Amino acid sequence: MAFGPDGTLYVSMTAGGRILRLADGNGYGLADSVEVVLEGLFLPHGLEWHGGWLYVAEGDRVERFRFKPDGEVADRELVTDNIPKPEYHVTRTLHFGPDGKLYVSVGANCNICQPEDPRYGAILRFEADGSIPEDNPLWPGPGPQAADGLGLRPAQQRRLFLDGGWPALGNSQRGGPPGDELPPEEVLVEVQAGRSHGWPYCHTPGLGPHPSSERREVPDPTLPAPPGFSCEEAVGALFTDLAHSAPLGATLGTEALFPAEYRGSVYVAYHGSWATRVENSRDCKVERILLAGGRPVGHETFVSGWRAPGKRCGDAETWGRPADVTVGPDGALYISDDHGGRIYRVVYTGTR
Numbered sequence: 001m002a003f004g005p006d007g008t009l010y011v012s013m014t015a016g017g018r019i020l021r022l023a024d025g026n027g028y029g030l031a032d033s034v035e036v037v038l039e040g041l042f043l044p045h046g047l048e049w050h051g052g053w054l055y056v057a058e059g060d061r062v063e064r065f066r067f068k069p070d071g072e073v074a075d076r077e078l079v080t081d082n083i084p085k086p087e088y089h090v091t092r093t094l095h096f097g098p099d100g101k102l103y104v105s106v107g108a109n110c111n112i113c114q115p116e117d118p119r120y121g122a123i124l125r126f127e128a129d130g131s132i133p134e135d136n137p138l139w140p141g142p143g144p145q146a147a148d149g150l151g152l153r154p155a156q157q158r159r160l161f162l163d164g165g166w167p168a169l170g171n172s173q174r175g176g177p178p179g180d181e182l183p184p185e186e187v188l189v190e191v192q193a194g195r196s197h198g199w200p201y202c203h204t205p206g207l208g209p210h211p212s213s214e215r216r217e218v219p220d221p222t223l224p225a226p227p228g229f230s231c232e233e234a235v236g237a238l239f240t241d242l243a244h245s246a247p248l249g250a251t252l253g254t255e256a257l258f259p260a261e262y263r264g265s266v267y268v269a270y271h272g273s274w275a276t277r278v279e280n281s282r283d284c285k286v287e288r289i290l291l292a293g294g295r296p297v298g299h300e301t302f303v304s305g306w307r308a309p310g311k312r313c314g315d316a317e318t319w320g321r322p323a324d325v326t327v328g329p330d331g332a333l334y335i336s337d338d339h340g341g342r343i344y345r346v347v348y349t350g351t352r
Contacts (some may be wrong), residue, residue, distance in 0.1 A: 001336055001343070002047035002054075003247075007329045009337065010037070010047055010054065011343070014091060017041045019056065021071070022343070028177050029332070029345055037071060043086055046093035046104075051127065053077075057092035057104055060085050062130065080130030082146050084109070084119045092273050101133055102126040104170065105152070112200055116274045121199060122147040123168060123191055137194030152189065152197050167191065167238060168267065170199070180244065180280040183220055184239035187247045187268060188289065188296060202231035204240050209296040212238075239289055239296040245282045246271035249324030249336070257331025258348045264291050267302060267333060269322035274314025284313035284321040286335055302337065303346060313339075 002010050009022045009031075019038035022031035038044070039305055043059035053064040059227070062079040079102070083092060089107025097103055108121035113122055124146040132146060152170050169190040183203035191197065202217035202225070204210060215236030218226060250268040265288045272284030285304035289296050306320035307313050313321050320340035328334055333346040 001324050001326045001334060002049060003054070003199065003326070003328055004049055004054070009328065009334065009343070012044045012056070013046055014043050014045050017044060019044060019047070019054075027330075029330070029347070031343075034093040035071065037067070038073070043090055043092075045091035048094055048096060050102075051097050055079065055094055055096075055102070057094040059083075059090055060079060061103060062092075062094060062102070062126075071220070078130070079128075080126055080146075082119075082125070082130070082132075084117050084127075087120075096128070100128065102128055102130075104143070108199070111188060115225075118145070118147045120209035121152055121349065123152060125193075152191070152199060155293055167255070169250055170197075170237075171246055180276045182243060184240040184243050185245045185247055186239075186265065187237040187241050187245075189235065189237045192235050196229075196233065198231065198234040198236070201229060202234045207240050207242065209239050209298065210237060211295065240269075241287070241299075242282055244273035244276050244280075245287075246273065247287075248322070249326070251326050251333075253327065253333070255327045255331065256348075258333075262348075263290070265289060266296070267325045269325050269335065271321050271323060272307065272313025272318075272322065274312050276312065278310065278312055281307070281312040283307055284339075286322055286325060286333075303344075306340075331350075 004010055011020045017040055018036050021035040021037045023033050025032045041058055043058050046057035048055050053066055055064045060083050061081040064077050064079050065073055066075040068074045087109035093105045095103050106119055106122055109115055125133060127133055148200045152168060168191050170186045170189055184207055186204055189197055198217045200223050201220055203220050205218050217231040217234040217236050219231050248269045248271050250266055253263045253265045253267055257262055268287045270285050270287055271281040283304055284306045286302045288300050288302040290298040306318060308317040311317045320337035322335050323338040324336040326334050335344040
């Protein structure tokens with residue numbers, strides 16, 4: 001989801017190859033219409049407005065679009081096709097950083113393995129026109145490469161900037177012993193250029209906030225690290241949670257019309273588990289991660305109620321699975337649900 005310069009919500013429909021515009025002309029907080037503004041795209045997912053353009057991350061490319069006042073497409077440009085083809089994790093997310101560069105996350109093309117192409121399981125960094133910045137890290141091959149941070153598996157990065165750092169969201173691999181418990185989800189990771197962030201050889205142990213002085217990655221038993229690689233060199237997570245929670249979209253609450261203590265928090269859409277045993281199911285919910293000094297210090301459930309009793313989030317009987325969260329220009333928190341096909345709007349009413 002992304003709000004455009006016109007204050008209207010734009011939503012990507014990945015499987016359908018479309019971008020929708022949900023207008024609220026009367027300001028009542030409900031969409032008056034569902035308008036298809038783009039179609040025929042290849043697995044569109046991440047959306048962001050920048051410089052008057054709508055940037056769209058597709059399965060193997062990034063395109064950008066400008067619109068006429070009547071909503072018709074005025075311009076369409078290919079930004080880059082320096083994106084590996086979609087395999088296993090097929091969605092791509094994008095975001096413009098405070099340095100003005102375009103960051104694109106590319107999930108791993110496998111579960112427990114080391115991809116041959118370093119662009120998988122990484123965050124890629126481009127200029128706004130798709131060219132490679134000269135200060136990108138050097139990788140094997142001639143000149144700077146697109147890969148900026150490695151070892152991030154899905155890395156569904158969102159609009160998160162804490163103390164100038166650039167956290168990302170990741171998902172733990174499936175099938176590691178004892179299956180439902182390890183490795184934990186690395187929910188917030190402060191991405192550092194040119195460094196590994198652990199996957200698939202390491203993970204940050206424990207659950208909850210991890211002060212920077214205590215962040216340490218440990219070897220993962222499912223895949224031994226190659227000679228010369230040490231988990232002590234990997235970047236640890238700032239915040240971890242239960243394996244298979246599946247954190248996807250996230251946003252800072254800075255612009256939300258919530259009480260002050262709620263604005264200084266990160267809101268994360270937990271998609272919930274489908275591969276765990278029923279008794280170990282992870283909830284599909286929105287989790288609030290509390291910050292102090294730009295670092296996580298605690299967490300609590302903010303919105304829940306989508307999972308049917310005794311069911312996993314991926315079961316047909318479940319009502320919904322949060323996929324993204326964002327704050328609108330009206331100060332409300334918007335939550336997309338890719339299971340029930342709905343978008344929810346959370347408003348502070350002044351009562352508790």
